[in-house]
Every structure is written in C-alpha cells, then in structure tokens.
Amino acid sequence: MEGKVGVFICHxxxxxxxxxxxxxxxxxxxxxxxxxxxxxxxxxxxDAAQQEIxxxxxxxxxxxxxxxxxxxxLHLHTFRGVAARAGLxxxxxxxxxxxxxxxxxxxxxxxxxxxxxxxxxxxxxxxALRSESLERFRVETxxxxxxxxxxxxxxxxxxxxxxxxxxxxxxxxxxxxxxFFRKVRNAYPGGLDGREVVDSLLxxxxxxxxxxxxxxxxxxEKKGTVGDFQVKIRVSDGSTVTLLVGAVLLxxxxxxxxxxxxxxxxxxxRVVRLPEFLELLDGGxxxxxxxxxxxxxxxxxxxxxxTKGCEEARPGDYCSRYCCGAAVHTACRLAExxxxxxxxxxxxxxxxxxxxEALYEEASREGAVFLRFPGDSPPAVVxxxxxxxxxxxxxxxxxxxxxxxxxxxxxxxxxxxxENSGLVEVFKVPVGRDGFFNEVHPKLRPVETVIDGVFIVGxxxxxxxxxxxxxxxxxxxxxxxxxxxxxxxxLEPFVAEVDRDLCEWCGECEKVCPYGAIxxxxxxxxxxxxxVPALCKGGGSCVPACPKGxxxxxxxxxxxxxxxxxxxxxxxx
Amino acid sequence: xxxxxxxxxxxxxxxxxxxxxxxxSHMEYPASVEVIPLPCSSGIRPSWIIHALKRGFDGVxxxxxxxxxxxxxxxxxLTGKVVERAQEMMREEGIDPGRLKMAAIxxxxxxxxxxxxxxxxxxxxxxxxxx
Numbered sequence: 001m002e003g004k005v006g007v008f009i010c011h012x013x014x015x016x017x018x019x020x021x022x023x024x025x026x027x028x029x030x031x032x033x034x035x036x037x038x039x040x041x042x043x044x045x046x047d048a049a050q051q052e053i054x055x056x057x058x059x060x061x062x063x064x065x066x067x068x069x070x071x072x073x074l075h076l077h078t079f080r081g082v083a084a085r086a087g088l089x090x091x092x093x094x095x096x097x098x099x100x101x102x103x104x105x106x107x108x109x110x111x112x113x114x115x116x117x118x119x120x121x122x123x124x125x126x127x128a129l130r131s132e133s134l135e136r137f138r139v140e141t142x143x144x145x146x147x148x149x150x151x152x153x154x155x156x157x158x159x160x161x162x163x164x165x166x167x168x169x170x171x172x173x174x175x176x177x178x179x180f181f182r183k184v185r186n187a188y189p190g191g192l193d194g195r196e197v198v199d200s201l202l203x204x205x206x207x208x209x210x211x212x213x214x215x216x217x218x219x220x221e222k223k224g225t226v227g228d229f230q231v232k233i234r235v236s237d238g239s240t241v242t243l244l245v246g247a248v249l250l251x252x253x254x255x256x257x258x259x260x261x262x263x264x265x266x267x268x269x270r271v272v273r274l275p276e277f278l279e280l281l282d283g284g285x286x287x288x289x290x291x292x293x294x295x296x297x298x299x300x301x302x303x304x305x306x307t308k309g310c311e312e313a314r315p316g317d318y319c320s321r322y323c324c325g326a327a328v329h330t331a332c333r334l335a336e337x338x339x340x341x342x343x344x345x346x347x348x349x350x351x352x353x354x355x356x357e358a359l360y361e362e363a364s365r366e367g368a369v370f371l372r373f374p375g376d377s378p379p380a381v382v383x384x385x386x387x388x389x390x391x392x393x394x395x396x397x398x399x400x401x402x403x404x405x406x407x408x409x410x411x412x413x414x415x416x417x418x419e420n421s422g423l424v425e426v427f428k429v430p431v432g433r434d435g436f437f438n439e440v441h442p443k444l445r446p447v448e449t450v451i452d453g454v455f456i457v458g459x460x461x462x463x464x465x466x467x468x469x470x471x472x473x474x475x476x477x478x479x480x481x482x483x484x485x486x487x488x489x490x491l492e493p494f495v496a497e498v499d500r501d502l503c504e505w506c507g508e509c510e511k512v513c514p515y516g517a518i519x520x521x522x523x524x525x526x527x528x529x530x531x532v533p534a535l536c537k538g539g540g541s542c543v544p545a546c547p548k549g550x551x552x553x554x555x556x557x558x559x560x561x562x563x564x565x566x567x568x569x570x571x572x573x
Numbered sequence: 574x575x576x577x578x579x580x581x582x583x584x585x586x587x588x589x590x591x592x593x594x595x596x597x598s599h600m601e602y603p604a605s606v607e608v609i610p611l612p613c614s615s616g617i618r619p620s621w622i623i624h625a626l627k628r629g630f631d632g633v634x635x636x637x638x639x640x641x642x643x644x645x646x647x648x649x650x651l652t653g654k655v656v657e658r659a660q661e662m663m664r665e666e667g668i669d670p671g672r673l674k675m676a677a678i679x680x681x682x683x684x685x686x687x688x689x690x691x692x693x694x695x696x697x698x699x700x701x702x703x704x
Contacts, residue, residue: 071589071590071593072585072589072610073590073593097593097608099596100592100593100594100595100596100597101592101593101596101608102596102604103596104596104597104599105595105596105599105600105601105602105604106601106602106604107599107601108601109575109604112575112604112605113604115604116604116605116607119607120607123607123609430642430643430644430645430646431646432640433640438643440586440643441586441680449643450643450644494612512615512645512651514644514645514646537644538612539612539613539615539616539642539644539645540611540612540613540615540616541613541615541616541644541645541648541651542616543616543618544615544616544617544618544619544654544655544658549618549620553612553616556611556612556616558618558620558621561609561611561618561621562621562624564609565580565609565621565624565625565628565630566628568580568607568609568630569578569625569628569629569630570629
C-alpha cells in the first residue's frame with residue numbers, strides 16, 4: 001500500500017511504559033512499510049504533544065496517523081480533532097488501545113505485553129494505510145420537538161424545552177392528559193396530590209405560546225432523520241396533521257401489571273391491585289371492603305422479578321423499583337385511616353432505598369407485620385368463604401409455613417411498559433427483553449437511543465418513581481436542546497455501501513436492516529440494492545447477510561479488516 | 574507470543590468498554606488475546622473468521638452485543654447466524670468448530686470476559702496448535 005503514516009506511542013506517564021517497552025515498540029514499528037514517523041511521547045493528549053503531531057503531519061505530509069494510547073472512549077475525538085487541525089481528514093486517524101487492552105491487562109509479563117503492543121499497532125498501521133477520507137453528514141436542524149406522552153415526564157419536558165426557546169408539540173393518546181400520576185392522591189414525600197401537580201403543569205402548558213397539546217392523538221408515521229423529521233399524527237377527529245420537528249422525546253410511561261386470572265387470587269372481589277386499593281383508601285373510612293378489626297395481606301413483587309403467581313402469569317424479570325416504597329407508604333396511610341386493621345406484608349426483599357427506609361421503619365412501628373417469602377415459592381391465595389387464606393413460607397422463621405386469614409388481599413403490582421408496538425414500528429426505537437425502551441448506554445448515554453434525535457425519558461424507559469421520571473425528563477430535554485440549539489448536526493460516516501457489479505438483488509440485506517435504509521432500485525438493466533446513507537446506522541448486519549459479499553461498511557471494509565488480521569498475525573502492514 | 578492466539582471481535586459501544594474495564598480493573602488475561610472492535614457483532618463476515626484461523630490464530634472469540642445491542646433487537650439471532658455459517662465453513666476446511674466461540678459481553682462484563690479468555694485458552698491449549 002502507498003501512503004505515509006505517522007505513529008505516536010504514548011507512555012501515558014508510565015501507565016503504558018511501566019509495563020510495555022515503548023522504545024522497543026517504536027523500533028519495531030519504524031521499520032514497517034509506509035511508516036515514516038514512529039515516535040514516543042510522555043502524554044500524547046497534552047497540548048504540546050498534540051502540536052507535535054500537527055507539526056509532523058504538516059512537515060512530513062502524512063496521510064494517515066496512528067496514536068497508540070488509552071481507550072478510544074477517552075481520546076478518539078481528541079485525536080480526530082488533532083488530525084482536522086492539521087488539515088488531515090479525521091477518519092485517516094486510527095486509535096490503538098495499548099493501555100486498557102494491553103499494559104494494564106498484562107502487567108506481569110513485559111515481553112508479552114510489548115509483543116502484543118507491536119501487533120496491535122501493526123494492525124492500526126494496516127488500517128490507517130487503507131483508511132479513506134470520510135465526511136460526516138451535516139444536517140440542519142429544526143428548532144422544534146415532538147413530545148409523545150402527556151404524563152408528568154412529558155409535560156415537564158415540554159415546559160423545559162419551551163423555556164429554552166424550542167417549540168413543542170405534545171401528543172397524548174388518552175383523552176385526558178396527566179398519565180398515571182394524575183390518579184395519585186397522596187404522593188410520597190410531602191403528600192402531594194397528583195391531580196393538583198398535573199393541573200398546574202397543564203395550566204402552564206396552556207399559557208405557553210410555543211407549546212401545542214393534542215389529546216386523543218397518535219403518531220402514525222415518521223419520515224426524515226435527526227434534525228429534520230416529518231411526523232404524521234392522527235388527531236381526535238380522525239384527520240392527520242404533519243409536524244416538522246428536529247427531535248422526538250418519547251415519554252410514554254408505564255401501566256400497572258395486570259395479573260393473570262387467578263394469579264394470587266386475582267379476579268376475586270376481595271383481591272385488588274395496589275393502585276385500586278389506593279383509590280379506595282383515598283375515599284377514607286367509607287370504603288365498603290374494609291372495617292376496623294379486619295385483616296389485610298399485601299403480596300409484593302406481583303408482576304416483578306419473575307414472581308409467578310400461577311402458570312399463566314407473565315411477570316417481568318426486572319424489579320419494578322417503586323413498589324416496595326409505595327407499599328410501605330400505603331401501610332402508613334392504612335394505619336392512619338384504619339388504626340384497627342391488622343396488616344401483613346409478604347415480601348421477597350425489602351427495597352426501600354434512600355429516604356424510603358424511614359417509611360419502612362414507620363410502617364413497622366405502626367404495627368405492620370413483615371414476612372419474607374422465598375422467590376421460588378411465592379404465597380398461595382385460597383378463597384375460604386367470605387375470607388381468603390394466604391399461605392406462605394416465612395424465611396425469617398426458617399421457612400416455616402404461615403397461614404393468614406385475610407379480609408382483603410392487596411397485590412403490590414409492578415410496572416409494565418405501555419402497549420407501544422405502533423410507536424416502536426414508527427420510530428424503530430429498540431426495546432429490551434423487558435419491553436421498555438433501550439438507551440444507548442445505561443450510564444454514559446442514558447436518555448439517548450440508537451436512533452439519532454429520538455430520546456427516551458420517564459418510566460417508558462424502565463421503572464421509575466415520579467421523582468426519577470422527572471429527573472430523566474429534564475435530562476432528556478437538555479440533551480434535546482443541546483442537539484437542536486446548535487442549528488445543525490453531524491453524523492458518523494460509517495455507512496454501508498453496495499457494489500452494484502456484484503449485487504444481484506435477493507433482498508437478504510433488506511431483511512436484516514431494521515431501519516428501512518436499504519431499498520431495491522433498478523440500475524443499468526438489473527435490480528440492485530441501494531443504501532440510504534441518512535437512514536443507515538452502520539451496524540453492518542447487511543454485510544454478512546449478502547451472499548455475494550457485495551456490501552462493505554465504510555471505515556470497516558473487508559480489505560481493512562483482512563489487512564488488520566494479517567498484521568496481527570505477524571505479517572507486514 | 575505466549576499461549577494460544579485468540580482473535581476477539583468486540584463491539585465499539587458494548588463489549589469493547591467491558592474489555593477495557595477488565596484492563597482498568599487490572600484483571601490479568603493472556604497477552605495472546607488481541608481485539609478488533611467493530612460497530613456490531615452481527616456485522617462480522619464469516620470469511621474473516623476463517624481468514625484469521627488460516628493466518629495463525631488458534632481461536633476466534635466473538636464478544637457479542639447480546640440483548641444490549643443498540644442497533645438490532647435481534648442481534649443475538651443475527652450474530653448466531655454468523656457463527657453458524659462460520660462453523661459450517663470451518664467444518665468444510667477441516668477446522669474444529671470449537672475454535673470459534675461467542676458470548677455476550679456487556680460494558681461491565683469484565684470478569685466474564687476474563688473468565689471466557691482463560692477458559693477458551695485452556696480449551697485451545699488442549700486442542701493443540703494449528704499448523
């Protein structure tokens with residue numbers, strides 16, 4: 001391969017050079033064909049070292065550079081920037097990780113670590129020699145956002161976005177906005193009334209000129225890409241409206257788990273879910289199902305953590321997070337309204353994190369009895385005349401069988417995602433095995449999805465308390481605004497390309513692409529596949545799907561990967 | 574190079590950070606393990622696997638995205654197909670299909686990665702080097 005590559009090997013102040021003989025690496029690399037600069041540096045990321053790399057690119061006329069240093073998660077963008085400042089296309093830069101994946105992992109064998117560093121850099125040089133100039137796509141953005149869902153997360157997001165100068169359209173499927181929180185009469189902490197909170201948010205929304213709220217409306221179609229989406233919605237009178245927005249924020253929330261018929265006695269008039277029980281309790285002592293002297297049994301983890309109350313049950317495998325706190329909060333309120341009622345709480349593990357622990361202690365003080373059942377052997381609920389017998393093992397009593405004659409059984413049901421299949425189909429946002437929307441990275445990119453410009457907030461992403469849902473809503477709004485207020489976006493250029501000479505349209509590539517980025521076109525007398533770059537996410541599943549090997553991913557081409565394998569295996573670059 | 578040579582295909586956003594974490598936590602695994610990161614494990618060409626085995630690698634390990642994949646909800650199935658086809662090709666070439674392994678490695682799966690590498694190394698040691 002022709003080309004002039006410069007290789008910069010970082011000591012990382014000893015993090016690398018204490019375990020890898022960087023001088024030896026430098027010598028081994030300097031002899032490779034195409035390598036015109038091979039040098040070591042104490043900290044490649046320092047300002048001075050960056051300037052040296054820039055000088056090298058300019059003085060030697062380099063057309064590719066390799067920096068062997070830490071993980072690309074830390075400095076890939078730093079060195080792409082260095083290349084750009086020296087007038088070199090940033091995609092002619094190759095990052096080689098010889099810290100996390102070499103020096104730090106092989107500290108006890110300097111020779112082996114040194115040999116591995118040489119091999120990794122050789123592969124980096126092979127890739128750099130075959131690198132090509134790629135251009136990120138620049139797309140102008142519209143200063144407007146579609147918020148799907150008018151629960152507490154969606155409403156709070158809309159206000160935050162509006163405050164930052166973006167115009168917002170909220171689309172709510174239900175006739176009445178407010179979501180689940182609207183039904184909560186007494187939220188912990190502070191005893192907030194959810195209806196009052198929602199009403200105050202709604203009056204604020206109504207007062208904003210740059211927010212429009214559609215209720216009884218649904219998203220039916222999405223076209224375009226980040227910064228410039230055209231979204232069609234069907235409004236309550238049946239007509240459709242097309243919205244032009246730069247980004248989309250999904251705040252679709254959750255619903256309480258619906259137990260299967262017979263699951264923990266569900267279906268019996270004296271077996272209710274926690275949300276319904278709370279509605280009854282909100283009515284005060286007038287509740288017909290309960291009087292002083294009665295016994296109430298709470299069963300936790302219904303619909304969560306794989307706790308199956310019967311064969312037909314389909315619980316989630318996850319912890320629903322809010323229910324332990326909600327149940328002990330309910331225990332305190334029940335003790336207040338019906339001081340003469342006995343309460344038994346059958347739980348798996350008590351997950352009253354943070355300040356909720358105080359509620360657990362208060363419930364215990366108020367006389368609630370807590371019994372712990374094993375996860376693989378949940379309680380059984382058997383109707384017995386007017387009452388219900390709840391049988392359970394109590395692991396706190398060494399697994400002893402206990403039986404509670406209850407007048408009312410409350411199922412502490414978890415959160416399940418709303419039925420969103422239509423929305424998933426429209427936005428192509430991946431959902432996890434649990435049915436909730438998937439973020440790109442749970443810690444590093446918690447409100448972004450793989451679909452650029454589509455964000456997820458609130459309990460639609462996973463179980464959250466109202467407090468956590470609003471925190472996520474504001475995070476999503478900030479990410480949305482930072483994307484749109486700049487006025488344009490740039491996209492990674494790693495997109496698939498079809499070799500039309502090799503392609504004999506069979507449709508296999510189209511089948512594996514979930515983004516609709518591949519279409520069949522007629523070209524020079526035959527049918528071939530065509531990639532729409534703005535829709536291609538660069539996952540590359542179409543590459544092995546093609547029986548003719550006609551598809552390559554820019555930046556990860558067949559020739560590049562093969563050359564890297566050769567170089568690692570010991571061949572030249 | 575010490576020990577059987579293993580080529581790992583990792584994924585930039587999911588398994589590569591997991592492998593990084595192993596190093597950052599100073600967990601040791603054989604230095605004869607080398608990594609090529611790609612966007613998604615479903616984009617690996619089976620021919621790359623054969624090429625690596627023919628060029629001197631003793632085994633290939635796919636550190637797959639699994640259920641965490643941000644590109645494909647059915648990433649595991651798609652990557653499974655890649656493995657299936659590669660193993661067919663290996664059989665045709667007279668290569669032990671056990672020299673290709675796949676496991677989901679997430680961004681915090683450092684321990685799992687290290688244990689896979691040690692186990693796979695032992696397997697390949699027993700299986701003997703390739704000519």
